[in-house]
Amino acid sequence: MPPGEEILVHARDLTKRFSGFTAVDRVNFDVRTGEAFGFLGPNGAGKTSTMKMIACSSPVTDGDLSVIGMDPRTQAAQIKARLGVVPQTDNLDAELTVLENLLMYARYFDIPMSVARPRAADLLAFMQLSERAKDQVEPLSGGMKRRLTIARALINEPELLILDEPTTGLDPQARHLLWERLYRLKQRGATLIITTHYMDEAEQLCDRLVVMDKAKIVAEGSPRELIERYSTREVLELRVPEAVRAGLMERLDGLAERIEELPDRYLLYAADGEQALEQVHAREIPTESALVRRATLEDVFLRLTGRSLVE
Amino acid sequence: MAAIAVPNRRTSSAIAGAARVLQRNLLVYRRTWRGSVFGSFLTPLLYLTAMGIGLGSLIASGGSTVLGGVDYLHFLGPGILASSCMQTASFESTYPIMGKISWRRNYEAILATPLQVHHLLIGELSWIAFRMLSMSSAFLFVLTVFGIPRSPLALLAIPAAMLTGLAFAAPIIAFAATRHNDSGFAALFRFVVNPLFLFSGTFFPVSQLPDAIEWVAAATPLYHGVALVRGAVLDTMPATWPLHLAYLLVFLGVTAVIAERLLRRRLVK
Numbered sequence: 386m387p388p389g390e391e392i393l394v395h396a397r398d399l400t401k402r403f404s405g406f407t408a409v410d411r412v413n414f415d416v417r418t419g420e421a422f423g424f425l426g427p428n429g430a431g432k433t434s435t436m437k438m439i440a441c442s443s444p445v446t447d448g449d450l451s452v453i454g455m456d457p458r459t460q461a462a463q464i465k466a467r468l469g470v471v472p473q474t475d476n477l478d479a480e481l482t483v484l485e486n487l488l489m490y491a492r493y494f495d496i497p498m499s500v501a502r503p504r505a506a507d508l509l510a511f512m513q514l515s516e517r518a519k520d521q522v523e524p525l526s527g528g529m530k531r532r533l534t535i536a537r538a539l540i541n542e543p544e545l546l547i548l549d550e551p552t553t554g555l556d557p558q559a560r561h562l563l564w565e566r567l568y569r570l571k572q573r574g575a576t577l578i579i580t581t582h583y584m585d586e587a588e589q590l591c592d593r594l595v596v597m598d599k600a601k602i603v604a605e606g607s608p609r610e611l612i613e614r615y616s617t618r619e620v621l622e623l624r625v626p627e628a629v630r631a632g633l634m635e636r637l638d639g640l641a642e643r644i645e646e647l648p649d650r651y652l653l654y655a656a657d658g659e660q661a662l663e664q665v666h667a668r669e670i671p672t673e674s675a676l677v678r679r680a681t682l683e684d685v686f687l688r689l690t691g692r693s694l695v696e
Numbered sequence: 697m698a699a700i701a702v703p704n705r706r707t708s709s710a711i712a713g714a715a716r717v718l719q720r721n722l723l724v725y726r727r728t729w730r731g732s733v734f735g736s737f738l739t740p741l742l743y744l745t746a747m748g749i750g751l752g753s754l755i756a757s758g759g760s761t762v763l764g765g766v767d768y769l770h771f772l773g774p775g776i777l778a779s780s781c782m783q784t785a786s787f788e789s790t791y792p793i794m795g796k797i798s799w800r801r802n803y804e805a806i807l808a809t810p811l812q813v814h815h816l817l818i819g820e821l822s823w824i825a826f827r828m829l830s831m832s833s834a835f836l837f838v839l840t841v842f843g844i845p846r847s848p849l850a851l852l853a854i855p856a857a858m859l860t861g862l863a864f865a866a867p868i869i870a871f872a873a874t875r876h877n878d879s880g881f882a883a884l885f886r887f888v889v890n891p892l893f894l895f896s897g898t899f900f901p902v903s904q905l906p907d908a909i910e911w912v913a914a915a916t917p918l919y920h921g922v923a924l925v926r927g928a929v930l931d932t933m934p935a936t937w938p939l940h941l942a943y944l945l946v947f948l949g950v951t952a953v954i955a956e957r958l959l960r961r962r963l964v965k
Contacts, residue, residue: 403965442807443965462810470808476801480724489723492716493809541809 391418393545393576394439398448401434408434410600411448416545421567421577423587423594425682427690430597432580433473436549439578440470453544466494469538473549475530477522483533484509484518487540494541501540508536512566528559532566539570546570548579552586564589584682598690608682615688616680617642619658623651623665624673633670640664647692654680710818713811717819718826732827736834743776744769744842747899762901764932773844774853774929775898777835778860778921781828785861786889788824789868790881797873803963813960817869817952824865825858832857839929846931853928859941860921863948864889870955873962897922917947 394416401409409431416422424432437443439452441461450457452464478486484505491501509515512532517525525533531551538546551567552560567590571577581587587594588608596604596611604611612618621641625633633651637644640661641653655661658677665672725732752768763771796802803816832854839845845853871884895909896902896918902910913919920940927933934940 440808442804462812465808466810468808472804472808474801476805478720478802478805479800481720485723489716489720490805490809492719493806493811495712495716495810537805 392416393418393453394422394578395451396435396439396449399435399438399445399450400447401431401438401443402446407600409438412595412597412600412602414595414602414605416576416578418544418576419571419574420592421571421579421590423591424578424580424597425582425584425587425594425686426580426597427582430690431600432597433549435597436547436578436580440468440547441465442470466541467544469535469541469543469546471531471534471538471546471548471551473553475534477530477533477537479522481522482518483514483520483522483525486522486533487537490537491540496541504540504542505536508539512536513562526559528555528562531555531559531563535563535566543575545576545578548577550580550582552581552583560586584686588682596686596689603689604685611685612680612682615685617654618656618680619654620678620680620684621653621655621658621661621665622676622678623653624649624675625651626671626673629671636668636670637665640668652684654684710814713815714818714822716811717806717816718822721819721823722826733830733834736831737838739780740773740776740835740838744773744838747776748772748842762904764901764930766930769842770844770930771926772899773839773842774926775922777832777839777853777857777929778918778925779893779896779898780835781832781857781861782864782892782918782921783889784827784831785824785865786868786885788827789820789865790872790884791878793820793869793872794875794878794881797959797962798876803959807963813963814956816963817956817959820869821862821865821952825862828858828861829854836929845929849931849933850929853925856921856924856928859944859948860917860925863917863921863944863951866948866951866955870951870958873955873958892916892918897926917944920944 392415394414396412396414398411398413399409400407400411412431412435414422424435426432434443438445438450438457441452441457441464445457453467455464457464478489481489487505487508488498488501491505492498496504506515506518509518512535514529514533514536517529522530522533535546535548535551548567552563555563564586567577567579571590577590579586579590591608593605593607594611595602604615606614634644634646637651637653641655643654645652645654653661662675662677665675748769752772755768806816807813835857836845836850836853839850868884871880875881892913895905896913896916898918902913902919905913920943923934923940924937924944927937
């Protein structure tokens with residue numbers, strides 16, 4: 386289903402301050418019905434704080450926020466009734482079975498048992514957990530717990546599903562299964578808000594995204610638009626012998642739109658990587674290895690948020 | 697009409713929300729109840745046999761004027777009932793609550809739904825009230841086997857014991873809401889719960905203590921709980937019973953409000 390024009394989440398100058406520091410600093414964004422909207426950013430950029438304000442679990446410090454046309458300051462319970470939230474770390478009820486987790490959660494939403502039972506059975510089937518319905522939660526694998534957490538978030542048939550780093554810590558098989566399920570949800574018309582620091586995840590799932598850094602939004606657009614705006618179509622990665630490094634930046638000058646020197650290699654951002662490589666050879670620059678690849682969101686991300694480690 | 701309807705709806709939603717939290721605990725209890733019911737019968741049996749009969753036989757009958765004209769077994773039984781409620785309610789308000797706040801983060805999951813902090817608190821207090829109800833019923837049954845209750849008034853010991861437990865649960869939940877690890881709980885039991893167990897009129901009348909300590913004992917909920925429970929079981933309800941009752945109710949109400957504030961501060965950031 387194509388994204389609609391109706392705005393489901395609207396934020397203007399949205400701000401979250403904790404005593405002493407600003408986690409989210411006057412950000413603006415709109416999430417439309419039916420789209421998958423991503424928040425990218427390094428750890429501590431303010432993604433989770435923004436998510437929590439949307440989920441009405443953290444009070445807005447300043448600015449405007451409306452979620453499904455309601456104000457989180459005064460209508461938190463009504464908003465929550467129509468949201469599904471998948472937190473960063475699973476908080477399943479370890480003292481209940483898989484099925485009981487869904488049924489009890491349905492009761493928190495005041496959904497009658499007669500409605501909850503068939504819905505829980507459908508969700509377990511959808512998340513490939515039907516065989517584990519009567520099992521305790523603890524022995525489940527990380528991927529299964531994650532799928533159960535998502536199934537639980539869907540028990541109230543939410544209009545908006547908020548996922549905070551849905552695949553962090555999962556193995557590749559589990560991630561791909563999860564992506565596929567989320568994609569199917571999106572096809573059914575669900576609106577998704579996803580935070581992630583996996584660029585492949587953002588490219589796979591998000592129609593539009595914002596990049597956050599140091600509490601602010603630094604870029605916004607579709608994955609393709611962001612790559613076009615902040616990167617080139619291709620990237621040539623060069624490794625050269627140590628002896629050649631001195632003065633190499635001057636020798637590479639003019640071969641690409643932008644050249645980045647890293648401790649172990651050089652990145653040449655160019656529309657045509659093969660052509661840039663030919664010119665490197667033409668200038669008789671010795672290379673240890675050369676790789677031409679398409680630019681990814683990761684290039685955009687690193688350009689916008691820098692390469693230094695956030696800890 | 698509308699002005700009346702709004703608070704009514706709020707009240708009913710508070711009860712319905714708390715009922716869900718209680719329901720969750722009952723769902724878990726369905727798997728573990730056997731052990732706790734067994735304990736509910738065993739605890740009074742052990743205390744009454746060892747201390748009531750064993751130790752009690754050594755206590756000269758001359759003491760019975762101090763004990764209010766009854767033998768030691770009769771004096772001790774209702775005291776232990778109130779104290780057991782204090783201990784169980786205290787325990788239920790420490791580790792399980794901390795687990796739901798930070799170890800397993802059940803509350804975080806529940807607060808993502810329309811339920812709110814006061815639903816959590818009322819639900820947990822209802823759960824503890826349920827535990828007190830089943831415990832004190834079993835206890836009263838054992839007391840009856842020992843022939844201790846003197847009249848049907850003894851049934852009032854059940855609500856009195858429940859109230860005693862809750863008067864400990866609310867402040868201890870408030871305390872748990874401020875803790876970031878469980879090290880404070882050992883201290884709580886060592887320096888608060890266990891001394892109260894010993895000095896609040898369970899084993900001997902508080903009047904035997906020096907005046908200063910007597911006043912400290914009288915300021916704690918257990919003293920008032922013991923007075924009510926003993927008065928009910930032995931049909932010797934003191935004329936001051938409304939004061940004891942009021943003390944417990946006010947203590948519970950005030951500490952419950954504090955617990956709600958502290959839980960909110962901890963869980964909603």
